[in-house]
Amino acid sequence: xxxxxxxxxxxxxxxxxxxxxxxxxxxxxxxxxxxxxxxxxxxxxxxxxxxxxxxxxxxxxxxxxxxxxxxxxxxxxxxxxxxxxxxxxxxxxxxxxxxxxxxxxxxxxxxxxxxxxxxxxxxxxxxxxxxxxxxxxxxxxxxxxxxxxxxxxxxxxxxxxxxxxxxxxxxxxxxxxxxxxxxxxxxxxxxxxxxxxxxxxxxxxxxxxxxxxxxxxxxxxxxxxxxxxxxxxxxxxxxxxxxxxxxxxxxxxxxxxxxxxxxxxxxxxxxxxxxxxxxxxxxxxxxxxxxxxxxxxxxxxxxxxxxxx
Ligand SMILES: [Mn+2]
Numbered sequence: 001x002x003x004x005x006x007x008x009x010x011x012x013x014x015x016x017x018x019x020x021x022x023x024x025x026x027x028x029x030x031x032x033x034x035x036x037x038x039x040x041x042x043x044x045x046x047x048x049x050x051x052x053x054x055x056x057x058x059x060x061x062x063x064x065x066x067x068x069x070x071x072x073x074x075x076x077x078x079x080x081x082x083x084x085x086x087x088x089x090x091x092x093x094x095x096x097x098x099x100x101x102x103x104x105x106x107x108x109x110x111x112x113x114x115x116x117x118x119x120x121x122x123x124x125x126x127x128x129x130x131x132x133x134x135x136x137x138x139x140x141x142x143x144x145x146x147x148x149x150x151x152x153x154x155x156x157x158x159x160x161x162x163x164x165x166x167x168x169x170x171x172x173x174x175x176x177x178x179x180x181x182x183x184x185x186x187x188x189x190x191x192x193x194x195x196x197x198x199x200x201x202x203x204x205x206x207x208x209x210x211x212x213x214x215x216x217x218x219x220x221x222x223x224x225x226x227x228x229x230x231x232x233x234x235x236x237x238x239x240x241x242x243x244x245x246x247x248x249x250x251x252x253x254x255x256x257x258x259x260x261x262x263x264x265x266x267x268x269x270x271x272x273x274x275x276x277x278x279x280x281x282x283x284x285x286x287x288x289x290x291x292x293x294x295x296x297x298x299x300x301x302x303x304x305x306x307x308x309x
Contacts, residue, residue: 001111002122006130008073008095008109014044016071020079021050021086022225022256025148025183027078028057030097030119033141034077035063037123037132044068050086054226059182060144061137073108078119078145080105080112081277097122099149100278101268114279117157120145124165136173143174144183151233152180156281190227194218198231198246203299207242207306209235210299212291215249225250232258242306243267245298247291255291257298258284266305273301 009015015038019027035045044065074090080098094107099116116122120142127134134142146166150158153166170176198211213228221227228248235244243261250256257274260282261267267283276285287294 001109002126002129004109005095005097005111005126009038009041009043009130012043012072014068014071014073014092016046016048016068016074016090016092017077018048018050018074018079018085018088018090019077020081020084022229023049023051023053023057024078024229025057026118026120026145028053029060029141029143029145029148030077030123031075032060032062033120033127033138033145034075034097034123035065036061036135036138036141037127037130039063039065040132040135046071048074048088048090050084050088054224054229056182056186056226057144060141063137076107077123080110097126101280102277117155117159117162118145118149120149121162121165124169134169134172139169139172139174140179143169143176144179147176147179148183152184187230188224188227190221190223191230193221194223194228195231195234198235202235203295205299206303206308207240208245208299208302209238209241209243210245210247210295210302211235212247212255212295213249214291215252218249232260236260236262242308243270243302245270245295245302247295247298249291250286253288253290254286255289255294256284256286257294258282259298259302261306263305263307266302269305270298270302274298 017031019031038045071092074092076096080096080102096110101114201211203210232246243266246258248256259267265280268280271283271285274285
């Protein structure tokens with residue numbers, strides 16, 4: 001499928017690059033790296049982000065090309081769920097590059113590989129296949145994505161291959177210290193205000209830890225939407241937690257849920273019960289409701305999927 005995508009790139013001139021709502025490091029890194037690569041081939045590109053890139057992820061170089069009105073191809077990068085596009089339709093023929101587990105491929109070509117650490121790893125493989133030089137801008141964006149999706153080389157997807165790619169990216173000009181510090185050592189004060197509130201409310205049941213932050217809390221802290229990102233990882237760092245759930249009321253009555261688990265598929269199965277999806281160990285969903293009530297339901301569902309010793 002990788003070679004089919006390479007062929008599609010060679011045969012077309014104008015590309016739209018789309019990623020999922022609330023873009024994370026991998027979404028931004030993979031999308032921008034692919035953009036740089038296409039521009040280096042003389043193609044014209046444009047981006048379509050269903051929700052804006054958080055300010056904290058705006059430090060890597062953005063590719064620039066001439067304006068296009070009618071892209072021939074729409075790349076979906078780090079996303080294969082049309083529900084995560086906020087209803088914004090792709091304008092060209094769809095080509096998917098994603099590592100989230102989904103049932104079916106679709107569009108003109110669909111390269112979905114849950115065995116990859118990140119969409120950035122896939123873009124790296126594609127560029128190698130096409131013998132496109134990895135410039136420092138491409139390297140920095142791909143390193144951002146690989147670092148982000150492996151949790152800083154911590155998660156189970158941190159394979160030997162990931163380190164090999166990281167080596168190549170640093171060799172090609174990515175600055176690992178700069179990127180890691182921008183992501184990990186530059187947290188806003190509001191992050192810790194949110195975290196304190198979340199910790200006060202933790203519910204613990206059979207290895208399942210759940211908590212939430214309401215829209216009112218976020219408003220009180222003058223928090224930006226992205227200020228709560230990383231809270232779920234802090235819950236997952238608690239000793240004894242097998243599955244963690246974090247609800248964030250993104251606007252009054254709309255709740256986004258992030259789930260992490262240490263046992264395979266527990267996060268995904270819990271998310272699926274509420275119409276969501278993701279990876280086996282990291283999944284989520286968005287529903288209408290009240291966080292204070294919903295948290296009990298999600299914790300209860302989570303306990304079904306956690307095997308207790
Ligand atoms: Mn990803």
